[in-house]
Amino acid sequence: MAPGILDASHHACAESRPAKKIKLSSAANVQPDDADDVATAIPPHPLHVKPAGNAYTASENLKSRCGSFATLPDELLSLVLESFNADQLVRLGSTCRALYAFTRFDELWRALFVGSRPEDFVWRGTWRTTFLRIPQEHVTSISCKDLFSDVLYRPFQCAHTSLEPFTSNIPKQNAIQRLPDLTRDEYAEKWTDKPFILTSPVKEWPVYGKWTPQYLLEKYPDVKFRAEAVDWPMAKYMDYMSNSSDESSLYLFDRGFVEKTGITPGRDAVEPAYWSPDCFGEDLFSVLREHRPDCRWMIMGPKRSGSTFHKDPNATNAWNAVLTGSKYWLMFPSSPTLPPPPGVILSDDQSEITSPLSIAEYFLTFHSLARETPGCREGICYAGEILHVPSGWFHLVLNLEDGLALTQNFVPIKKLADVLGFLRDQRDQVSGFKDEVCDRAYELFVERLRENHPEILEEGLAELERKGKKGRGKWEELTKIGDEEEEGAGFSFGFGGDDDDADIP
Ligand SMILES: O=C(O)CCC(=O)C(=O)O
Ligand SMILES: [Fe+2]
Numbered sequence: 277m278a279p280g281i282l283d284a285s286h287h288a289c290a291e292s293r294p295a296k297k298i299k300l301s302s303a304a305n306v307q308p309d310d311a312d313d314v315a316t317a318i319p320p321h322p323l324h325v326k327p328a329g330n331a332y333t334a335s336e337n338l339k340s341r342c343g344s345f346a347t348l349p350d351e352l353l354s355l356v357l358e359s360f361n362a363d364q365l366v367r368l369g370s371t372c373r374a375l376y377a378f379t380r381f382d383e384l385w386r387a388l389f390v391g392s393r394p395e396d397f398v399w400r401g402t403w404r405t406t407f408l409r410i411p412q413e414h415v416t417s418i419s420c421k422d423l424f425s426d427v428l429y430r431p432f433q434c435a436h437t438s439l440e441p442f443t444s445n446i447p448k449q450n451a452i453q454r455l456p457d458l459t460r461d462e463y464a465e466k467w468t469d470k471p472f473i474l475t476s477p478v479k480e481w482p483v484y485g486k487w488t489p490q491y492l493l494e495k496y497p498d499v500k501f502r503a504e505a506v507d508w509p510m511a512k513y514m515d516y517m518s519n520s521s522d523e524s525s526l527y528l529f530d531r532g533f534v535e536k537t538g539i540t541p542g543r544d545a546v547e548p549a550y551w552s553p554d555c556f557g558e559d560l561f562s563v564l565r566e567h568r569p570d571c572r573w574m575i576m577g578p579k580r581s582g583s584t585f586h587k588d589p590n591a592t593n594a595w596n597a598v599l600t601g602s603k604y605w606l607m608f609p610s611s612p613t614l615p616p617p618p619g620v621i622l623s624d625d626q627s628e629i630t631s632p633l634s635i636a637e638y639f640l641t642f643h644s645l646a647r648e649t650p651g652c653r654e655g656i657c658y659a660g661e662i663l664h665v666p667s668g669w670f671h672l673v674l675n676l677e678d679g680l681a682l683t684q685n686f687v688p689i690k691k692l693a694d695v696l697g698f699l700r701d702q703r704d705q706v707s708g709f710k711d712e713v714c715d716r717a718y719e720l721f722v723e724r725l726r727e728n729h730p731e732i733l734e735e736g737l738a739e740l741e742r743k744g745k746k747g748r749g750k751w752e753e754l755t756k757i758g759d760e761e762e763e764g765a766g767f768s769f770g771f772g773g774d775d776d777d778a779d780i781p
Contacts, residue, residue, distance in 0.1 A: 318436045321429060323377050324421035331424035338374040338423040345375060350427035353378055362388055362407060377420040377428060380404065382522070390505050399515040403522075434636035435523040439580065442639040443604040443656065443676060450647065452605065452655030452663070458555040467555075468593070468690040469666045471607050471653050477553035478597045479660045483539070484550075488600045489514060489576060489680055496537060501530040501574070517578045517678060524634045525581035533574035533682075541572070552684060553662060556595065559686035560695075560732070563724040569708030569717075575681040582674040584638065585620045585631040588665060589707045590717075591698035592685040597662040601679020605663060606646060607653040608670040617652075617670050618645040627705050635674050667691045692736035693743060696721070 328350075331337050340346050345353055357365065357378060369379030385403035392407075400406045405415055456476045458467060478484050497511040503526045508516070513528055534541060539549035552559065561568050569590060582603070587610065588594050596603070608617040616622045619642035621630040633641065646652055656676065657663040665671055687695050699706055699718035706717050713720055725733035
């Protein structure tokens with residue numbers, strides 16, 4: 277509804293718009309030098325919808341013509357439409373131009389498509405045309421030029437705003453260090469807790485230079501790979517990758533790629549495809565053998581796709597190797613005493629991370645603040661390079677080009693205590709294990725370490741105990757020692773089993 281034509285009773289919904297407007301203008305404030313370029317670089321919306329603010333100076337507003345639906349704020353209207361099926365959307369969309377625009381919103385069709393998972397489909401450039409099987413030559417478009425809606429315009433704007441200003445001119449103090457390679461000792465002594473990029477090891481991998489999206493298309497066109505909630509044959513995903521404009525692209529993230537492609541990882545294999553760089557040393561999770569949690573993924577996505585802020589599972593470290601394309605990384609350390617990165621919300625017990633914005637929306641809204649925040653690290657990892665993600669670090673990743681990457685999570689000796697602590701004390705967050713062992717991941721890991729690396733286990737447990745004591749408040753320290761002594765040989769680390777203690781800095 278146009279702010280200019282609202283009656284008094286509807287001012288509440290008009291008030292809800294400036295929040296989006298603030299984001300729109302803050303986008304321009306983020307990079308003053310580039311503001312003009314950003315503004316002019318965005319093409320017109322395909323249905324000619326404009327941002328809500330334009331309604332203030334418009335003489336007409338299409339929203340006012342859609343009957344009772346006009347009384348709903350745009351956010352609520354699109355929420356209501358999420359409960360409609362395809363037939364209802366098509367029918368409603370044919371009643372007036374405003375509802376036509378709202379029912380064309382492609383995220384609605386994406387949800388319908390993913391919910392129905394059709395086996396046999398042709399990707400046609402949008403979720404709606406794909407779902408409705410509309411051939412390209414029959415796609416129509418009606419101009420909705422007097423419709424003003426941030427709900428409809430903002431995702432389009434985010435999908436078309438240049439992100440280059442955010443990923444360039446990285447301040448020196450934020451830059452992730454680049455090194456040719458590291459020795460095991462250097463990694464263990466100095467680098468286990470820091471992000472860095474290695475420029476040499478991946479260039480020795482047989483898959484480097486050979487595996488490209490095009491190669492995978494030719495070799496495995498019909499093999500299905502996991503992309504978020506769907507399993508698509510490589511050929512269909514490649515169609516999607518080359519012809520889509522989602523604000524948040526469907527991202528291929530497949531943990532079964534080794535089995536699906538028949539390659540063998542590991543330097544000692546007869547025909548190795550790739551291996552973990554030597555400096556990372558032994559991965560202690562390998563003692564879990566058949567019970568080890570998911571640990572490797574092939575990642576593929578178009579330019580502008582990527583991962584929103586998260587921490588990797590089970591307090592593991594990770595490496596991420598770019599085979600083609602390039603990735604911008606934005607990273608922050610974490611600890612119980614540090615606030616989360618700007619724009620990221622943590623639950624009180626720090627167990628749940630909410631990062632509600634798309635990558636582009638995050639950049640437009642929070643990037644300048646993130647860049648100024650102490651601890652921020654940024655870097656670009658190019659093809660043939662590998663980036664180290666330390667245990668517990670928040671990271672957001674943006675593909676600067678269409679690209680293919682491999683990633684692996686591991687437990688270096690130096691981080692054993694953290695992983696043991698996580699498996700034992702944050703049981704509800706343990707992930708990637710098969711259901712039958714998930715509840716006893718800690719016990720199983722300890723048992724297997726005791727069989728394979730008893731000294732490393734003892735050291736890890738001792739460090740965990742030290743950390744537990746250091747992490748306690750004075751009162752707990754004084755009152756719990758007696759309890760521990762009473763427990764005799766058993767370990768009690770202060771924050772184990774007693775959730776309250778986990779919060780004590
Ligand atoms: O390549 C990406 O999108 C990032 C993947 C990731 O989060 C990781 O490797 O830990
Ligand atoms: Fe990650």
